[in-house]
Amino acid sequence: MQSQEVLLEARGLSRSVGSRQLWQGVDLEVRATERLAVSGPSGVGKSLLLRALAGLDVLEGGEVWLRGKPQAAWPMPQFRAEVMYLLQRPAPASGTVNAHLAEPFGFKIHGGKSYRPEEAARLLQQLGRPSAFLDQDAACLSGGEAQLVALVRALLLSPTVLLLDEATSALDAETAELAETLLQTWLDTGPARALVFVSHDRAQQERFATRIQLLSGVGV
Template identity: 45%
Template sequence: MSAATVDSASGRSPLLVVENLGRRLQQDWIWQNIQLRLDAGDRLAIMGPSGVGKSLLLRAIAGLDPIQAGHIHFLGKSLSDWSMPRYRSQVLYLHQRPALWEGSVEANLQQVFLLHQHRRRGYQRQRILQYLRLLNRDETFLDRPSSMLSGGERQITAFLRGLQLDPMILLLDEPTASLDPESTASLETLVQNWQADNPQRAYLWVSHDAEQRQRMTQRAFQLRGVANAK
């Protein structure tokens, strides 16, 4: 079995609680008995060797993949009691290689509000322009065709698309892996501003960059898969 622990003595009411979580592919357990708590304002690093299943853990927490054992609670409610579209807009998973719709960057941002879950909300262009300023980009970025974006620009577009939904938790899976140092610094600033706007917000961050973890997180969850658990 896995040995996965979080060192937290905050005493705050949790945003997210993961209890005895287990994930299996075919007949083999990837990890088991995962215990994790995320409090308001937390900045938590997910650590572990390559292949241990860090991305799979984030996907399970996001409700994107099935779990074979354990429970997930968000704001005191079981995952099964949430509408999945609502839950996924509040506990937002940002993929290393995000999928985008055809059309411009701005069309991708606007498309979200055509979905049933978000139909009562509206696209706020000024808010997006504010985000772009933090990313050292101007409004011409909104006109870029999605088919012409680099890997880093696709990540930025997906990030903006998610932030406008006001999630409470970000599940960040190597979000700066395709970015140059300047863009990485800008995106980190954007995450910090997102959290500062609402101290209740929290995030989990998977990063192989030790310096980035030191800058962007305050505690760590060490994930050890079944195969290499002691």
């Protein structure tokens, strides 16, 4: 593992909310192919840490690097396309699943990429969904289905580091394991990639993480 390239690195991160210091002195390193679990009690600030890593929350203290280049030196849309954050409760707008998956390919930041519906169907099939699923209304999906679609949408965009914030929490056990297999294949093929995830499912952490980092509230 140590020979793998460091993709994402954070040093000395700190965060407070009002007068409450959530954590400080947080160091983190994610290497290619890693599946790093960030663990800690409810309210300790795991979501805020992932959001800070993704450039979606302020960096009060410390610094984050992607491939050795400081977060602040990246154009932020590009950084967020490379370090992609998936939240627990995605809420897609109305329109077909296919249209929802195709949508970001129309954004300037993903201009070099093209949407391939057959690839979307292939990924969905690996998650146990038939190709007709692409025609469903995205706004009417169940919580678990919306999580599957968010995951497929992210994988199609091929970020360097995927940050999953309880992003499989609404899936049944069997589908959650299909998602893990899909993610593992994604990590092990193609360019250098890595995964950071938060899960309250201890069994998932233990079977899926290559490493677990505890966020204790007083530095990790």
